[in-house]
Amino acid sequence: MATVKLMSDEDAAAHPAVQAVFDDIRTTRGSDFINNFWRALAYDAALLKRTWEGLKAVMATPGTLDPLVREMIYIAVSTANSCQYCVHSHTAAARARGMTEAQHAELMAVIGLAAQTNHLVTAMQVPVDPEFLA
Amino acid sequence: MATVKLMSDEDAAAHPAVQAVFDDIRTTRGSDFINNFWRALAYDAALLKRTWEGLKAVMATPGTLDPLVREMIYIAVSTANSCQYCVHSHTAAARARGMTEAQHAELMAVIGLAAQTNHLVTAMQVPVDPEFLA
Amino acid sequence: MATVKLMSDEDAAAHPAVQAVFDDIRTTRGSDFINNFWRALAYDAALLKRTWEGLKAVMATPGTLDPLVREMIYIAVSTANSCQYCVHSHTAAARARGMTEAQHAELMAVIGLAAQTNHLVTAMQVPVDPEFLA
Amino acid sequence: MATVKLMSDEDAAAHPAVQAVFDDIRTTRGSDFINNFWRALAYDAALLKRTWEGLKAVMATPGTLDPLVREMIYIAVSTANSCQYCVHSHTAAARARGMTEAQHAELMAVIGLAAQTNHLVTAMQVPVDPEFLA
Amino acid sequence: MATVKLMSDEDAAAHPAVQAVFDDIRTTRGSDFINNFWRALAYDAALLKRTWEGLKAVMATPGTLDPLVREMIYIAVSTANSCQYCVHSHTAAARARGMTEAQHAELMAVIGLAAQTNHLVTAMQVPVDPEFLA
Amino acid sequence: MATVKLMSDEDAAAHPAVQAVFDDIRTTRGSDFINNFWRALAYDAALLKRTWEGLKAVMATPGTLDPLVREMIYIAVSTANSCQYCVHSHTAAARARGMTEAQHAELMAVIGLAAQTNHLVTAMQVPVDPEFLA
Numbered sequence: 001m002a003t004v005k006l007m008s009d010e011d012a013a014a015h016p017a018v019q020a021v022f023d024d025i026r027t028t029r030g031s032d033f034i035n036n037f038w039r040a041l042a043y044d045a046a047l048l049k050r051t052w053e054g055l056k057a058v059m060a061t062p063g064t065l066d067p068l069v070r071e072m073i074y075i076a077v078s079t080a081n082s083c084q085y086c087v088h089s090h091t092a093a094a095r096a097r098g099m100t101e102a103q104h105a106e107l108m109a110v111i112g113l114a115a116q117t118n119h120l121v122t123a124m125q126v127p128v129d130p131e132f133l134a
Numbered sequence: 135m136a137t138v139k140l141m142s143d144e145d146a147a148a149h150p151a152v153q154a155v156f157d158d159i160r161t162t163r164g165s166d167f168i169n170n171f172w173r174a175l176a177y178d179a180a181l182l183k184r185t186w187e188g189l190k191a192v193m194a195t196p197g198t199l200d201p202l203v204r205e206m207i208y209i210a211v212s213t214a215n216s217c218q219y220c221v222h223s224h225t226a227a228a229r230a231r232g233m234t235e236a237q238h239a240e241l242m243a244v245i246g247l248a249a250q251t252n253h254l255v256t257a258m259q260v261p262v263d264p265e266f267l268a
Numbered sequence: 269m270a271t272v273k274l275m276s277d278e279d280a281a282a283h284p285a286v287q288a289v290f291d292d293i294r295t296t297r298g299s300d301f302i303n304n305f306w307r308a309l310a311y312d313a314a315l316l317k318r319t320w321e322g323l324k325a326v327m328a329t330p331g332t333l334d335p336l337v338r339e340m341i342y343i344a345v346s347t348a349n350s351c352q353y354c355v356h357s358h359t360a361a362a363r364a365r366g367m368t369e370a371q372h373a374e375l376m377a378v379i380g381l382a383a384q385t386n387h388l389v390t391a392m393q394v395p396v397d398p399e400f401l402a
Numbered sequence: 403m404a405t406v407k408l409m410s411d412e413d414a415a416a417h418p419a420v421q422a423v424f425d426d427i428r429t430t431r432g433s434d435f436i437n438n439f440w441r442a443l444a445y446d447a448a449l450l451k452r453t454w455e456g457l458k459a460v461m462a463t464p465g466t467l468d469p470l471v472r473e474m475i476y477i478a479v480s481t482a483n484s485c486q487y488c489v490h491s492h493t494a495a496a497r498a499r500g501m502t503e504a505q506h507a508e509l510m511a512v513i514g515l516a517a518q519t520n521h522l523v524t525a526m527q528v529p530v531d532p533e534f535l536a
Numbered sequence: 537m538a539t540v541k542l543m544s545d546e547d548a549a550a551h552p553a554v555q556a557v558f559d560d561i562r563t564t565r566g567s568d569f570i571n572n573f574w575r576a577l578a579y580d581a582a583l584l585k586r587t588w589e590g591l592k593a594v595m596a597t598p599g600t601l602d603p604l605v606r607e608m609i610y611i612a613v614s615t616a617n618s619c620q621y622c623v624h625s626h627t628a629a630a631r632a633r634g635m636t637e638a639q640h641a642e643l644m645a646v647i648g649l650a651a652q653t654n655h656l657v658t659a660m661q662v663p664v665d666p667e668f669l670a
Numbered sequence: 671m672a673t674v675k676l677m678s679d680e681d682a683a684a685h686p687a688v689q690a691v692f693d694d695i696r697t698t699r700g701s702d703f704i705n706n707f708w709r710a711l712a713y714d715a716a717l718l719k720r721t722w723e724g725l726k727a728v729m730a731t732p733g734t735l736d737p738l739v740r741e742m743i744y745i746a747v748s749t750a751n752s753c754q755y756c757v758h759s760h761t762a763a764a765r766a767r768g769m770t771e772a773q774h775a776e777l778m779a780v781i782g783l784a785a786q787t788n789h790l791v792t793a794m795q796v797p798v799d800p801e802f803l804a
Contacts, residue, residue, distance in 0.1 A: 001259065001261065002258050002261060003258055003356065003372075004259070027143045035265070035266070036261055036262075037251070037254075037260050038262045039254060040255075040260045041254065041376075043369060043373060044370075044377070045139065046241060046459070047377050047380075049377060049694045051250070051251065051254070051380070054456070055251070057452060058244055059188045059244070063233060063242070064185070064237045064240055065240045065244075070240070070244050072199075072203070073206060073207060073210045074205060074324040074477070076207045076209070076210040077210050077213070077214050077249055077252065077387070079247035079792045079793040080211050080215050080250050080789065081214050081248075081383075081790055082350040082618040082619070083256055083350070084262065084795060085260050085261075085267070087539065088266040088267065088539065089262075089263070090248075091266075091539040096257060096711075099578060100198060102198045103199055104196070104584060106192075106198055106199045106204070107199070107796065108580065108583060108777050109191075110192055110582070111207065111789050111793050112587070112787070112789050112790045113192045113783040114208045114212055114215075115211055115786050116188070116785050116786035117171070117185065118212050118215040118217040118220050118785065119215070119613070119784075119785035120185070120216055120778055120781070121171060121220055121379065122215075122749045122752055122757065122781075123745065123749040123757060123781050124138050124236045124778065125754060125758065126171050126219050126755055127136060127170055127221075128170075128171050128218065128219050128222045129223070130150075130168070131167060131180050132225075133222065133224040135669045137761040138774070139523060154658060177771060178775035181778060181779050183780075184593060188586060213390045215385055215752065215785075216484040216485070216752040217752065221390065221391060221393055223406065235445060237353050239445060241391075242388055242449060243449050244277050245387050245447070246449075247384065249379040249483075250383050250384065253348065253379050253380050254376055256352075257317040257343065257347040257375075258376065259355055259378075266464070268537045269529065270526050270529060271510055271525070271526055271527050271627040272526050274528075290691060296460065303521075303533070304528045304529055305519070305523060308526045308528045309446055309489055310497065311513050311637060312641035312644070312645070314433075314727070315641060315645050315648075316430070318724060319519065319522070322720060324465070326515045332505045332508055333503045333505055337471050337474070339476060340471070340475060341516070342512060344475045344482075344514075345478050345481070345482050345520065346516055346520050348478075348479050348482030348483050349482050349521070349524075349618065349619040351516060351523055351524055351618070352530065353528050354519060357530075357531070357534050358516075359463070360533070368466060371467055372452075372472050374460075374465050374472070375465055375467070377460045378461070378467075379459055379475065379479055381457060381460045382476045382492075383479055384456070385453065386479065386483040386488050387483070387490060388439075388443065389442075389487045389488055390483075390485055391403050391405070391490045392404050392405055392443075393405050394404050394408075394487050395403065395404060395438055395487075396438075396487050396490045396491075396493070397437045397473070398487065399494070400490040400493075401430045401490065401671045412554050428782040441627045477580065477659065480654055481659040482655065484658055484753070486661060489659060489661055489673060503713060506673075507717060509659075510714065512657055513656070513659050514651065514652040514653070514659075514717075517651040517652050517655035517751075518651050520651065521616065521650075521651035521747070522620055522644055522647070523642075524620075525611065525623060525647050525648075526643050527620060527624060537795065537797065538794050538796050539794055539795050540794050569798045571721075571801070571802070572796045572799050573787070573791060574798050576796045577794075591783060594776075594780055598770070599776050600773045600779070601742075601780075605739050605742070607721045608735075608739070609729060609742060609743060609746045609780045609784070610780060610783075611785045612672050612743045612747050613750050613780075613781055613788065614744040614784055614788050616750030616751050617784075617788040617789070617792075619788040619792055620798065621791070621797075622766060622784070622787060624753065624802040625706050625802050627800070627802075628801070628802040633733055636734060638734045639734045639735055642728075642733050643743065644736045645728045646728055646743045646744060646747075647747055649724055649725060649744075650743070650744045650750060650751075650760075651747055652721070652724070653725070653775060654747065654748050654753040654756050655709065655751070657707060657710075657753055657755045657756055658751075660673055660674050660711075662672050662755050663672060663674050663689070664706075665705045665759070666678070667703060667705070667762070668705070668758040668759050668762040669758065
């Protein structure tokens with residue numbers, strides 16, 4: 001259960017600023033589905049709009065990184081920050097963008113390895129090699 | 135300064151199990167450079183060997199993810215785990231694999247966005263949509 | 269389900285050291301409700317007492333920070349540490365101290381922004397400006 | 403040393419999109435000082451602009467939370483995320499907004515206590531009381 | 537619900553590489569029980585094998601640390617990384633290795649204290665004493 | 671550089687409440703050395719005293735866990751929380767309590783393995799086996 005109310009479509013209809021963002025989410029994604037994250041954020045229309053604009057700019061603007069790669073990076077950060085919802089939602093998003101089981105397995109392996117060496121490095125306080133700072 | 139001694143090439147020469155891993159690192163990478171992480175791990179030859187074998191399997195085995203993508207995922211996890219050394223070493227590795235400034239900037243943007251929404255989700259305790267579990 | 273047994277009122281009655289802390293919690297809060305955190309800690313009476321004394325000293329002693337501000341700081345830390353129970357319990361506590369929806373929304377916004385810039389800074393390894401150390 | 407170049411004023415002068423943000427930072431803050439975070443972000447003008455707009459909206463827009471309270475929440479998140487630069491820069495910002503030594507000490511105490519109970523709760527896997535979900 | 541399928545004994549029987557690891561887990565532990573972690577990893581037989589070999593080497597090889605001590609260290613890391621599954625599974629493992637209630641309570645106390653002082657140190661940015669680097 | 675002033679022996683002499691804690695630290699440890707953590711905390715005498723009393727109760731009271739084991743658990747938490755100062759100070763403390771190189775290496779291996787499996791579990795969202803809750 002959330003610490004905030006999730007905004008229903010009925011309530012959104014009464015808040016034009018929220019409705020506008022919900023409309024844009026639906027148009028941008030070509031789907032009627034609004035997931036709970038946006039319904040939770042909707043209790044602050046300005047935060048909702050700013051967060052959605054940020055997400056569109058970062059995840060949906062054509063650039064040099066493949067959309068699937070961006071989703072895999074998102075999963076990596078969400079895992080390290082221990083965000084269950086985010087792991088679920090972005091794994092679903094990555095699958096929707098074509099992530100195969102083999103790619104998912106490789107993603108898992110890199111995440112696990114990075115965490116292991118991150119902790120080894122911190123526990124040993126390894127000094128940065130000058131070569132990496134060149 | 136590390137909490138363990140960093141093994142010099144002279145000392146490695148006296149420890150055949152360490153020398154074998156150092157040799158394999160040099161051969162695999164086609165470079166004489168051994169970075170401090172391996173020199174720190176070398177004080178436990180079994181841990182050194184196991185970690186290096188794991189890294190080779192995950193980062194250097196041909197698969198479905200591009201080596202550069204793997205490095206970017208590594209940077210993402212290392213950032214969320216706040217590992218300075220790892221951020222430096224894997225940013226250098228990503229650059230060596232051809233990461234452009236534009237790709238680096240997009241990587242930053244995704245990492246920052248993911249962290250923001252991770253924290254928003256956790257602070258609001260958003261329940262996972264059943265659609266994501268299908 | 270907890271990894272420890274939660275102490276019931278009946279069991280507490282048989283442990284004077286626990287009962288004394290439970291009594292003090294009830295008196296201090298003016299409520300009969302003892303939440304699960306204290307019932308879990310109760311299996312070590314010394315740890316229970318020390319933790320409760322610490323919490324009283326930090327959260328219930330008059331000082332220069334408003335009790336509501338202290339609860340919002342608590343929520344911020346609990347979010348970054350990904351503690352679901354703590355987010356729920358301290359959001360409830362903040363509401364009991366008068367946190368409005370607008371204040372909650374602003375708290376969310378600051379937490380999300382801080383997490384975003386924390387990760388950007390770490391990923392870019394920005395050096396501390398000498399001006400901040402003055 | 404950063405993993406990206408810090409943009410100097412000379413270089414900014416040659417990038418109108420960056421210069422416009424630097425100008426707005428100076429105007430908004432009433433100071434000529436541009437700290438390293440913005441100079442690091444400047445290598446991606448769109449990310450720079452979006453991050454600055456977000457920060458202005460969250461930290462500099464009048465609202466229901468005192469600007470000093472927002473800075474203290476920022477310090478709390480930055481501490482839990484182990485961001486040295488952010489702790490330094492936002493402690494300086496909080497002091498500039500009038501944070502006293504007594505307030506700083508109380509902030510420390512709340513951060514420390516929250517971290518302690520966060521970890522105790524997670525280690526004991528305390529179930530959320532139904533009362534907190536009402 | 538997991539983001540991957542958990543492999544049943546029936547499916548494992550059809551994958552010799554998985555079956556071999558499941559067999560070794562059962563033999564090593566002297567129990568028929570295969571917990572969900574291994575069933576989740578099984579969708580990548582190479583990752584499954586590598587992770588199990590790593591776990592055996594670290595947790596089941598005789599050495600200078602008592603197996604119970606290793607489990608308590610595992611719980612400590614899992615708590616700080618906010619991994620619910622890991623806290624549950626390794627608390628069960630520690631109990632199976634004889635952890636008493638008194639030892640569990642002391643473990644909780646050390647974890648909580650460490651987290652508190654970790655955050656205090658980071659919030660105050662305490663410089664490392666030269667004495668600790670000697 | 672710290673975000674607070676470190677209290678010198680001269681300044682402590684002028685603050686009886688601080689001097690009393692510094693005296694107790696020296697007596698308890700049988701050493702004249704006061705490390706920077708306590709000098710930083712000293713700017714809030716009540717927080718200093720409470721933290722020191724907590725540390726004495728947890729780390730210096732005879733119990734069921736060996737003092738060296740407690741220090742190794744402390745290092746594990748400090749590593750996962752990415753606290754450089756704490757890793758250095760508690761590695762020094764563990765060595766002072768007799769930690770051998772072999773024990774240190776095993777501690778590293780457990781910390782690294784735990785972090786790896788923590789992240790794998792979170793990325794795969796493995797459900798807790800009912801057997802662990804019994």
